[in-house]
Amino acid sequence: MLSEQEQREIAAERAHYEQPQAAAIEALKIVQAHRGWVSDEAVADIAAALDTSTAAIDAVATFYNLIYRQPVGRHVIHVCDSVSCWLMGQPRLLELLRAELGIDLGQTTPDGRFTLLPTVCLGTCDRAPAMLVGRDTHRDLEGVDAQRLATLLAAYE
Amino acid sequence: MSQKISPPDKPLTDRIRPEHAPFDVAEYERAGGYQALRRALRTMAPQEVVALVKDANLRGRGGAGFPTGVKWGLVPHGPDAPKHKYLIANGDEMEPGTFKDRLLLEGDPHQFIEAMIVAAYAIQADVGYLFLRGEYHLAAQRVQRAIEEARGRGYLGRNIKGSGFDFELHLHTSAGRYICGEETALISALEGKRAVPRAKPPFPTVAGLFGRPTVVNNVETLCNVPHIVNYGADWYRGLSRTENGGTKLYGVSGRVCHPGAWELPMGSSAREIIDEHAGGMRAGLRLRGFLPGGASTDFLTAAQLDVAMDYDAVAKAGSRMGTGTIIVLDDQTSVVAMVRNLEHFFAQESCGWCTPCRDGIPWAEKVLDDLVYGRGRPGDLELLEQQTRLLGPGRTFCAHAPGAMEPLQSALQHWRGDFEAGIAPAAAAPAIAGPATPEAPRPLSEVLETTPMGPVGEGGR
Numbered sequence A: 001m002l003s004e005q006e007q008r009e010i011a012a013e014r015a016h017y018e019q020p021q022a023a024a025i026e027a028l029k030i031v032q033a034h035r036g037w038v039s040d041e042a043v044a045d046i047a048a049a050l051d052t053s054t055a056a057i058d059a060v061a062t063f064y065n066l067i068y069r070q071p072v073g074r075h076v077i078h079v080c081d082s083v084s085c086w087l088m089g090q091p092r093l094l095e096l097l098r099a100e101l102g103i104d105l106g107q108t109t110p111d112g113r114f115t116l117l118p119t120v121c122l123g124t125c126d127r128a129p130a131m132l133v134g135r136d137t138h139r140d141l142e143g144v145d146a147q148r149l150a151t152l153l154a155a156y157e
Numbered sequence B: 001m002s003q004k005i006s007p008p009d010k011p012l013t014d015r016i017r018p019e020h021a022p023f024d025v026a027e028y029e030r031a032g033g034y035q036a037l038r039r040a041l042r043t044m045a046p047q048e049v050v051a052l053v054k055d056a057n058l059r060g061r062g063g064a065g066f067p068t069g070v071k072w073g074l075v076p077h078g079p080d081a082p083k084h085k086y087l088i089a090n091g092d093e094m095e096p097g098t099f100k101d102r103l104l105l106e107g108d109p110h111q112f113i114e115a116m117i118v119a120a121y122a123i124q125a126d127v128g129y130l131f132l133r134g135e136y137h138l139a140a141q142r143v144q145r146a147i148e149e150a151r152g153r154g155y156l157g158r159n160i161k162g163s164g165f166d167f168e169l170h171l172h173t174s175a176g177r178y179i180c181g182e183e184t185a186l187i188s189a190l191e192g193k194r195a196v197p198r199a200k201p202p203f204p205t206v207a208g209l210f211g212r213p214t215v216v217n218n219v220e221t222l223c224n225v226p227h228i229v230n231y232g233a234d235w236y237r238g239l240s241r242t243e244n245g246g247t248k249l250y251g252v253s254g255r256v257c258h259p260g261a262w263e264l265p266m267g268s269s270a271r272e273i274i275d276e277h278a279g280g281m282r283a284g285l286r287l288r289g290f291l292p293g294g295a296s297t298d299f300l301t302a303a304q305l306d307v308a309m310d311y312d313a314v315a316k317a318g319s320r321m322g323t324g325t326i327i328v329l330d331d332q333t334s335v336v337a338m339v340r341n342l343e344h345f346f347a348q349e350s351c352g353w354c355t356p357c358r359d360g361i362p363w364a365e366k367v368l369d370d371l372v373y374g375r376g377r378p379g380d381l382e383l384l385e386q387q388t389r390l391l392g393p394g395r396t397f398c399a400h401a402p403g404a405m406e407p408l409q410s411a412l413q414h415w416r417g418d419f420e421a422g423i424a425p426a427a428a429a430p431a432i433a434g435p436a437t438p439e440a441p442r443p444l445s446e447v448l449e450t451t452p453m454g455p456v457g458e459g460g461r
């Protein structure tokens, strides 16, 4: 069941388009913002809210890097692995993150705090390497050391 | 009210103050903002705006360099034209190495909004969308606030400034997929469908979003429009050093002293951009080559640094200007590993709709992976070359795969020895034990090249 809040937010997005299904991505993002991820049940509920089939919504949900179809940690860390960051030492940053968090790409820390994922170019290549923690972009991480990384992550409860 | 005395020579970034909040609507108005909109609405017919932009020789900044005025002219105009038309700003910006549209949207959101309204007026669109990549949270927040301010001042909505022209603008944030930047995939995405590209024709200008005439323009392209209306086509062409009008937001990333982005006259040379603006290479490094305009452009070499960075000159040099954001390859980075990184991106971001792209790019990545680790086999280079042909222009459903092949084919051409060095020495190659297989499976590339239903292209259609 979609909450009343979710329904209201989805209805507002729906009003921006000629056809209801056009609000699919926004609806998925709204649900994810409230629940952290998008379950099968949520996909079906969104389909009903947008007068379309579950298959049509799942075809959208499974297409995007930023829609999580499995539970994730409270904060998702997306490390850019595209070319400019790679040139500027992204592999080292990733090693530090792995060591700091004790997890590999695609995993969540046992306390449910962080999930570590790769991402493509974050559009901040002049200040590479970069990563996204939740909604925050962190840049200029070339010379970062374990201590600075720990301090940076400590801001995320 | 303060009037600009002389027209700016860096119109796009004139009002951007790095590390500061962007101008709000009142500050923007005081700096001469929304004057172009007033002028267009009061004194120009929509077709006159189209003609002016044509005359200015503004070319699309999204990568292909298509003349913007010409594109606008393809939309049905006049009393018999469909009532609803759409204008979409392409702010997907996911091409690795590209970071220019973000600067414009974060730095001067009202410039973008004014541009949208003027462009919409020119093509008589009643609804517009900014299609923005999902990771650009700050840009989204600033644009959304600016939209609300503009609506509050009567620049958006019904009967804008008493002109009788109606226009609504909405922000659509995506959820991370490179192919959404391709304009027909973008339209699928906006309709809430799986974002695979569509066949052309029909072109979006005739049947686009929800089947209605639709113009898709890059964010930077659009941001030029108010300035052209304010200062004229001659002024705009005069900003440039070449035939392609205006300025360009160029960028440099990689191991240079000062990576960044700068608005410069169109046609500035790559050498000037890299040496003067980006401060040249870091100590101890030499430039070996560069991608002139993002991940999907052919490498140029150090010998080609004097190329004028505009659409025609870079094409003549054997590459594409693309997005104008340069990625530098230095002499201490493995070119094979860099190309592997690029192909990893393209393999992952293939939408999967057509087989050559879906299967071919991951295969190329795997071969490159072997070469990086010195596990390559004899014939690997030929196989890669074959891939660059099989995935070349006209053989796949959209330009994603040909774009993916550009850095690969050019790197093979310029630096073949680097790739050859990744082939395992014959002596070290493991001997195949047991009886020889009677009939070795044919490589997929061969199958693809000979199959009658093979990829569309020279042989197909």
Ligand SMILES: Cc1cc2nc3c(=O)[nH]c(=O)nc-3n(C[C@H](O)[C@H](O)[C@H](O)COP(=O)(O)O)c2cc1C
Pocket (backbone or CB within 6 Å): B059, B060, B061, B062, B063, B064, B065, B066, B068, B090, B091, B092, B093, B094, B095, B178, B179, B180, B181, B182, B183, B184, B216, B217, B218, B219, B221, B222, B398, B399, B400, B403
């Ligand atoms: C795979 C692919 C990705 C693209 N990504 C973008 C993009 O992120 N932004 C963009 O403006 N154009 C992108 N384009 C180009 C668009 O299809 C289209 O040509 C452009 O938005 C038109 O705008 P313009 O005429 O103002 O350049 C992409 C094209 C392809 C084939």
Ligand code: SF4
Pocket (backbone or CB within 6 Å): B179, B196, B197, B349, B350, B351, B352, B353, B354, B355, B357, B358, B396, B397, B398, B399, B400, B401
């Ligand atoms: S070329 Fe690649 S991205 Fe384009 S339609 Fe085919 S599979 Fe999709």
Ligand code: FES
Pocket (backbone or CB within 6 Å): A080, A081, A082, A083, A084, A085, A086, A120, A121, A122, A123, A124, A125, A128, A129, A130, B096, B097, B098
């Ligand atoms: S390559 Fe990492 S931000 Fe662009």
